[in-house]
Amino acid sequence: RGKLNSEFKTLDFTITTQDPTDEQKEILNLRKQLITQIEEYTVGVQNGKQVELSAINETMDALRQKINIYRQENDLVNSGGQKHGSTAVLNATAKYNSLKQRAISSDSEFSNSSVIQSMFQQYEAAYNRLIAKRRELAQVEGELTDSQKSEFKQLQTECSNYAKELEKVITSSQK
Numbered sequence: 001r002g003k004l005n006s007e008f009k010t011l012d013f014t015i016t017t018q019d020p021t022d023e024q025k026e027i028l029n030l031r032k033q034l035i036t037q038i039e040e041y042t043v044g045v046q047n048g049k050q051v052e053l054s055a056i057n058e059t060m061d062a063l064r065q066k067i068n069i070y071r072q073e074n075d076l077v078n079s080g081g082q083k084h085g086s087t088a089v090l091n092a093t094a095k096y097n098s099l100k101q102r103a104i105s106s107d108s109e110f111s112n113s114s115v116i117q118s119m120f121q122q123y124e125a126a127y128n129r130l131i132a133k134r135r136e137l138a139q140v141e142g143e144l145t146d147s148q149k150s151e152f153k154q155l156q157t158e159c160s161n162y163a164k165e166l167e168k169v170i171t172s173s174q175k
Helices: 002-009 022-046 054-078 086-104 114-138 146-173
Strands: none
Touching: 022 054, 086 114, 086 146, 114 146
């Protein structure tokens, strides 16, 4: 129960606009569903019933994913000053470091795979372009233009696609 509560707190989401978007409503509905599931779980445990956590975990995962996507997509739109794309870059950097460790570190089972090495190099180039664009946008004073937002989003998508492809090859190679 303590773990559920601490996990739930990491899924904090508040709406700052007067009229919530459909996406925001969907997040709030998932959050309400999760609260209900946790309450049902708590009552079941208190009544001595054996209760499965799978539904709670599924809802929590779906909610976490929706919130992360929402934050990434709105990071550029709603930020100013030095924060242009900061969340997207933090997430991309975490993914990059993870894949770097799995794909090319000396203790990696793939360190001698030319296919994995080549894919990682393509991914790394896309990641570096994303970081460079983030640095460029951080120097912009005021709001970004639609063109700047679109260019960053395109680089973010490109980087993400390379990461997904690399993960897919690594995962299929481990079976």
